[in-house]
Amino acid sequence: MxxxxxxxxxxxxxxxxxxxxxxxxxxxxxxxxxxxxxxxxxxxxxxxxxxxxxxxxxxxxxxxxxxxxxxxxxxxxxxxxxxxxxxxxxxxxxxxxxxxxxxxxxxxxxxxxxxxxxxxRHTDRRPTVGVAVTAEQVDELREIAGQYGVHLHRLNPDQVTDLVVAVSRAEDAAAAEPAWQAETARWTGPDRPAGAGLPPEVIPDRRPETDVGERDFGTRGTLEVGGGHDKASTYVVLFGDDDDRAAWLRAGQALSAVWLHATAQGLAVLPFSQVVEIDGTRAMMRRILSQLGHAYIVLRLGAADPEHGLPGRTPRLAFDETTSVDAGD
Ligand SMILES: Cc1cc2nc3c(=O)[nH]c(=O)nc-3n(C[C@H](O)[C@H](O)[C@H](O)COP(=O)(O)O)c2cc1C
Structure with a gap:
């Protein structure tokens, strides 16, 4: 600096x-x-x-x-x-x-x-353990998202079943697309750019046994997943009326605000975005939301296993790789 x-x-x-x-x-x-x-x-x-x-x-x-x-x-x-x-x-x-x-x-x-x-704050891909997120916690997060014009919907059990299908279809679509695989590998494999991408320490060492499948990064990491599940996890969708750049920017503000508050509440957070990245499953998410809006991202909220320490941290680019300083204009 x-x-x-x-x-x-x-x-x-x-x-x-x-x-x-x-x-x-x-x-x-x-x-x-x-x-x-x-x-x-x-x-x-x-x-x-x-x-x-x-x-x-x-x-x-x-x-x-x-x-x-x-x-x-x-x-x-x-x-x-x-x-x-x-x-x-x-x-x-x-x-x-x-x-x-x-x-x-x-x-x-x-x-x-x-x-x-x-x-x-960090992403935690380890399954959660048996402590349910309270309705009050979800209400607080909904209100925070609302400050950015973004809605937050907690999926009910039937909708979580629909999410299982949407995630699995998104994963199948990604697996069938070599360009997709190549791009993921670029950011998660050994040739990822220094200071960016996902190191092995934050990628599970095996497929976690969750109902909603986690993103397949095409590589096995070293993060021990432990014995948790996602049965007691809560899945929420951030969504809104518009599907354009202004809406995505606000969605990002809301994502950060919700994630920071969830962190302060002691909750573990894992985003699921593959269902929004692929056109077909994005339409499925809209149907899950009864056509009430456009899904921006799905979040899994839950309690981290108290036996676990923090997962490894993802690296960051150096300050001058992301920032230029103009001392006087
Ligand atoms: C828009 C967006 C989409 C993301 N989608 C996923 C996802 O589908 N699966 C996943 O495991 N992590 C996902 N992440 C988490 C990122 O991988 C994570 O933020 C990044 O690696 C930095 O790590 P950190 O959150 O621990 O600081 C997403 C994050 C953002 C902001």
Whole structure:
């Protein structure tokens, strides 16, 4: 980081650094931050897109939305009021958001709680153990998603059965597509880019015995799955009225907000996005939602096995690979 503490733009640089911890599809971290003295700009980084498996940039944009929310959390935890303009320039579609902030706001306990959760949050692919997520916890997460115009629906047992079918069809479709397999291998195999992708430590050492099948990364990892199941897990869908870039960006903000709150509640979270990535299963998800909206992502919520430590951490790109700092414009 080249900006010193207290200098104009220092808080923006710190926010960009904190945003680097955001979740992203295959840990591609497909964002680029430009730190200016008076603003922080978020762009997509097309070099880390997934043109084969995510041609519309749906998952890329959701991932960038999660990074955007992480940056907002960091600015609020540093005592800033934050203003976000999303997709501000139709002539510059790569510019996803511009953040401006003003110092001097009180740091609320909530802001500190979210900042702590940001440091702890991770994806947990190990099956959960027998503690049910409460209705109150789901209600709280629904309200949080709603702050971003995104709905959260808890799947009932029949809908979980439908999800089992949708996930299995999505996995079959992905397995039948060599380009899909090649792209997944690029981000999960030994030739993945340094500082990005999924290392073996976060990929299960065998197929977990869950009803809803986990994503097949085409490679066996070293993460011990243990004896859990997903019988007591809760599956929720984040969905909304629109299926365009603005909606995906908001979905990413909601994903981050829900995930950080779930982390603070002590819940383990695993996203399932293959059902949204494939056209046919995305339509199935819409039917599961009774045509009430477009699914953005499915999340499994549950209790991590207390016997387990944290799974290994996914790496992150170096600060200057995702961020440029403009000291004076
Ligand atoms: C939009 C999006 C889709 C994702 N889809 C999946 C998925 O289908 N299966 C999975 O195991 N992880 C999925 N993940 C989790 C990412 O792999 C994970 O965030 C990334 O590897 C970084 O690891 P971390 O979350 O532990 O920091 C998804 C994350 C995002 C943001």
């Amino acid at each position: 080249t900006t010193s503490h207290g200098a104009p733009g220092a808080a923006y640089a710190q926010a960009a650094e904190a945003a680097g911890r955001a979740p992203s599809i295959h840990n591609t971290q497909p964002w680029h931050w430009s730190v200016h003295p008076d603003r922080l700009e978020l762009r997509t980084d097309p070099s880390r897109a997934l043109p084969g498996t995510d041609p519309d940039g749906r998952m890329l944009t959701v991932s960038c939305g999660a990074a955007l929310h992480h940056a907002e959390v960091a600015l609020r935890a540093a005592g800033h009021d934050v203003d976000v303009r999303m997709l501000p320039d139709p002539a510059d579609p790569g510019l996803l958001a511009v953040l401006t902030s003003a110092a001097g706001a009180p740091v609320t306990p909530e802001a500190m709680r979210l900042m702590q959760a940001l440091r702890l």
